[in-house]
Structure formats: structure tokens, C-alpha cells
Amino acid sequence: MADAVIVVALLLVAASATVAVATRDPARQALVLSVLGVVLAVLFTVLQAPDVGLSQLAVGSALTPLLLMLTVRKVRRCGRDEEQKR
Amino acid sequence: MSRRVRLWLVLTGGAGLAVLLVAACLNLPSFGGDRHPYGDRAVRASIARHTANVVSSVNFDQRAFDTLGEMTILFGAVLGCVMLLRQTRDEHRARPEPAEVAPPVRRYALLVLPVALVTGIYVIAHGQLSPGGGFQGGVVAATALHLLYLGADYRALERIRPLGVYEVGDALAASSYVVLGLAGLLGSTTFLANSLLPYGTFNTLSSGGTVPLLNAAVGMEVACAVVLLLARFLDQAVEIEKENGE
Numbered sequence A: 001m002a003d004a005v006i007v008v009a010l011l012l013v014a015a016s017a018t019v020a021v022a023t024r025d026p027a028r029q030a031l032v033l034s035v036l037g038v039v040l041a042v043l044f045t046v047l048q049a050p051d052v053g054l055s056q057l058a059v060g061s062a063l064t065p066l067l068l069m070l071t072v073r074k075v076r077r078c079g080r081d082e083e084q085k086r
Numbered sequence B: 001m002s003r004r005v006r007l008w009l010v011l012t013g014g015a016g017l018a019v020l021l022v023a024a025c026l027n028l029p030s031f032g033g034d035r036h037p038y039g040d041r042a043v044r045a046s047i048a049r050h051t052a053n054v055v056s057s058v059n060f061d062q063r064a065f066d067t068l069g070e071m072t073i074l075f076g077a078v079l080g081c082v083m084l085l086r087q088t089r090d091e092h093r094a095r096p097e098p099a100e101v102a103p104p105v106r107r108y109a110l111l112v113l114p115v116a117l118v119t120g121i122y123v124i125a126h127g128q129l130s131p132g133g134g135f136q137g138g139v140v141a142a143t144a145l146h147l148l149y150l151g152a153d154y155r156a157l158e159r160i161r162p163l164g165v166y167e168v169g170d171a172l173a174a175s176s177y178v179v180l181g182l183a184g185l186l187g188s189t190t191f192l193a194n195s196l197l198p199y200g201t202f203n204t205l206s207s208g209g210t211v212p213l214l215n216a217a218v219g220m221e222v223a224c225a226v227v228l229l230l231a232r233f234l235d236q237a238v239e240i241e242k243e244n245g246e
Helices: A002-024 A026-046 A050-085 B003-026 B037-048 B054-062 B062-084 B104-127 B134-145 B147-151 B156-161 B163-187 B211-239
Strands: B091-093 B240-241
Touching: A002 A026, A002 B156, A026 A050, A050 B134, A050 B240, B037 B054, B054 B147, B054 B211, B062 B163, B104 B134, B104 B147, B134 B147, B134 B156, B134 B163, B134 B211, B147 B156, B156 B211, B163 B211, B211 B240
Parallel strands: none
Antiparallel strands: B091 B240
């Protein structure tokens, strides 16, 4: 039973990681990364490492995607300003 | 060094690393076993010092010096970000307009904010007892504050977030970890030794000697560092603009 849960969690991680690599738009990629963070947290919890799972949940699914989204917004705004100047 | 020699160097190094990794993997304990030489010793040492969460005992007692290094890495990284993302001479700050927020988003954010904040503080405070600790709780508490940006707008967030206080808090927490480590020298001859305080009753908030104190220092450092980091990114994304009239 426990092994089946581990296999399912591993497959989910592999699937969402593949989607994250295949997504080209950085803003969407940040969202997929956040889903990947949640799935990884599940995997760590299933593997009896709840401490690492909590770190992953806080950093991987909240902080990193947020920083990415803010960076994308800044870069897009700079691009828009450049176009207005021309 | 020519291209050919470099390629050979990489290949030799890579092959050596691969051989060592494979050899190490062959000697690993099998997956999911219930006996582990290091795990058994860590659990024994942790229980001897009345720390219920063995991971916290490893982080803040048995390997407290490693945690000092990790904390310093975070401190340095955030310091670097704060320096790089500061407002430069050819930029100015534009006050962001008060933003329209959809009522369900506002309700959700304002409802979840206190819950998330208390969860973060709970995780820090119970680091020596249950899974979690200073790092996890610090990140949760710091990101919880930013729900105010979702629920209201950037000005509301800036009002509850005086950056100077967080800068001082970050530095104070980081140095208090070192001071606690030096205090360990009083009772023994080892830096960061857990010998200063009584170990207390197993599975209570004050158990574990210096573990709860070091845990709280890391929690405060991480929370302040994450708030400062997000503040710089938000400033760049929302407020700071390049001067147009050049």
C-alpha cells in the first residue's frame, strides 16, 4: 500500500516536472512550478520527511513562483516602456 | 589550455565522479529499511537531550555549525539582492495607483492572512517538538504578510512593513545565533555546544536546551530576510521606473 502511494507520488512529480520544462511562457511556467512544489511536498511527506516537505511547500510552491512572477512583470514593463519611447 | 585538453579534463573528471557515485550507491542501505547507522545514533543523541523533533536536534544541536553556515548563505544572498535591486540614479519611484480587487479575492486574502501568520509562528515555536522549525515557519510567516498585497494593494502592504525594522531584525537574529554559539563556550570548550541551559521535560516547549533559542533566531532571520527580498522584488515590479527624459 505504502509503495503504491510512493509510486503515484513519483509519477506525479515526473509528470509535473515534464510539463514545467515543456511550458515556454515564463508566467505560466511559474504556476506549473508551484504545482510541482506541492507534488514534491507530497512526495517528501510520503517518504516520511515532513520537515523537508514543509520547506518545499513554503519555498518551492510559494516563494520561488512569486519571485519569478514579479521578475516577469518587471521585464514586461521595461519592454513596454522601450516601445513607448520609440 | 587548448580545447582538446579541456575536453579530456572534463571527461576524466566526469568519469571519476561517475565511478565514485556508482560505487557509493551500491553500498547504500536498501530503500525504505528501518535501520540506519547514522539515524539510530542521531535519534539516541536527540532523546538524550530531550529534543522531540530529531531533525531539529540535528539542525540546531548536533550540526548547529552547519546551520550557521546555511543562515549566513541566506543572509549574504539577501544582502546581495538588496544591493543589486536598489533604486539607481536614473530611476524614479512612481506611486502605484490604488488597485481594484475583486471582492472574493479580498475576502479570501484577508481571511487567510491571520491564519497563515499564526501557522508560521506556530511552526517556528514548535520547531523542537513537531516537524518544521525556524526556516519553514519563517518563510510561511513572511509570505503570509504578502497576502495583504493580494487582498488590498501595495500601499497597504508598505504601511505594515517598515523595512528598517526588518533590516535591523535580520542582522540582530543572525548575530544572536553567533552570540548563542559563543555562550556555549561558557559551559564547555565547544562553539555552539548545547550545555548552557537545562534540557527540561521531554516534549514541552522549553525542552532541548539551546535548541528552541537557536530555532527562534533562525526563524526571525529567515522571516526578515524573505520580507526584505520580496520587498526589493515588489519595489522593482511595482514602483521603480526608468527616467524617460534622457
